[in-house]
Amino acid sequence: MIAVLGECVADGFTDRRPPGPHPGAAGDAAGGLAMRVLPGGGPANTAVALARLGSPTRFLGRISGDVFGELFRGHLAASGVDLSACVEAEEPSTLAVAALDAGGHAEYSFYAEGTADWQWTPYELDPARLGPAGCLHTGSLALVRPPGRTAIEELVRSAAAHATISIDPNVRPTLASRDDYHVTRWCEWTDILKLSDDDLGFLLPDVPMERACDIWHAAGARLILITRGAAGALVSLDGERATVPAPKVEVVDTVGAGDSFTAGLLHHLGAKGLLGGRLDGLDLPTAMEAAAFAAQVSALTCSVAGANPPWAAQLAGSAASR
Template identity: 75%
Template sequence: MIAVLGECVADGFTTAAGSATGGTAGSAAGSATGGAGGGAGQGGELGLRVLPGGGPANTAVALARLGTPARFLGRISGDVFGALFRERLASSGVDLSAAVEAAEPSTLSVAALDDGGQAAYTFYAGGTADWQWSPDELTPARLGPAACLHTGSLALVREPGRAAVEEFARAAAARATVSVDPNVRPTLAAREDYRVERWCRWADLLKLSEDDLRFLMPGVPVERACDTWHAAGARLVVVTRGAAGALVSLDGERAEVRAPEVVVVDTVGAGDSFTAGLLHDLGARGLLGGRLDGLDLDTAVAAASFAARVSALTCSVAGANPPWADALATP
């Protein structure tokens, strides 16, 4: 089992009255954009189509659809959006027994898609359910029998709950593999809020995008950034590069992974699906539950290649709609 700790977000996408929703075709795959969504029409009266999203929730959904038992640790509101989150997670097979029923409202984002299907988000997140974690809510029992904890995104940077989330992840490292995806949101958090080197003291796997890297360490070559995070403690660092694939760095030994060719509808949720594919493959190989001690570079590359396929399939449909296992049965 893999536990995923983080937020659900109600993703609103603008639509033009009378137009079909959808994105724009392209020829890239593997972007690290998070969230969920539909598409935007052109011209006319605008409406808002709201779909369930949030990077960690998307990762939990993708894991469950791939066949990995997934437990979601989230604070889910009792409002109409919370019901939407629960239905999506449960229908994908995610275990919600560790989720908290929260009194606060759901987080809302409004996204705009550019011509390449990339989404830019405006968040409405003040006082919402996702960030109100307390130490009493994050006891060790909430992790359950999980061999791996994945967290990151806004849960690790938003007050008032971020200290409780960080302490829970640090404690989980005593008996589980820990994975972190910063999934940077510059409109909601400053660079200094993303304490990546500190997280690497207890994280085994760090996955981020090129955009994340440019924000976190502007002007720093990717190889030097990876070495910084290895020195801080992370064994495996994977940097996704959209259509250019991904860089895999294991204790400083590196290799490139190509992205499959795909017609892009949009890139929403692609990075979250990549993370799920990577963790699913590592788990299927029996490598989760410790410090990734049995992992070698060739195996890490194979896992990242599988993750790129999962991400590409997510790009080929509208919104954060990750594939089910049978869609990946044929290489």
């Protein structure tokens, strides 16, 4: 089983309404915004993608009792995610309003102060919540937002004694500073570090990818992956490196693409029996194979709106059609 720890976020996508009468607003000539809200949040997206691929997945999240929390629970459960380790939170859900550019890339405005996702306490993160998980994935805002970040880091440190640890910083510069992302320290107990080239540009500006990998390998991470959108991904295992291409796809948007990549990678490594330790049996060709599978999962996520990763059957159908 793979455990995923982190936030659920309500992703709001807006369409500007032109002036004129609208249903329910007779005679109102003012323009406005119509919003469609989809379930999101990097860790939650990863949990959904893992479960849809067929990996037994447990999600550790603080889920609100508000209307967005109901949306999250329904989405996660319908995808087959185990919610038994979640906390029923009194605080409201986090909301992110997304603006999409011409390439489908999202920029977010977050409404996150005092929301449920960041309020973890050591009591709530008892190691027993992980159950028999052989891998723990976390990162994103949950690992950098106070006050819960300290409790999360303590849990992950303890889990590293018996589980493979995967981290995705998934940086959000509007909510956390560069100093909040202690990636080099995290690598002391992290086996897999996945990030995007945008993340790298924020964390280590002007540092080449290969040099960044060397820094983080020296700190302890064995497998590092840097995704580069249509340019594919760099795979670095203990300093031995290669690249994998990105499948060609008609992009609707890139929401959840990186989260799906992580899920595809962990699913493939788990299916090979490589999770549950320090990746001792992993070699570069196998890592590249896992990254190529992850890129396929990510590409299919980009072909639909929002963070809506493919099911295993869809993935098989896509492979058969090529």
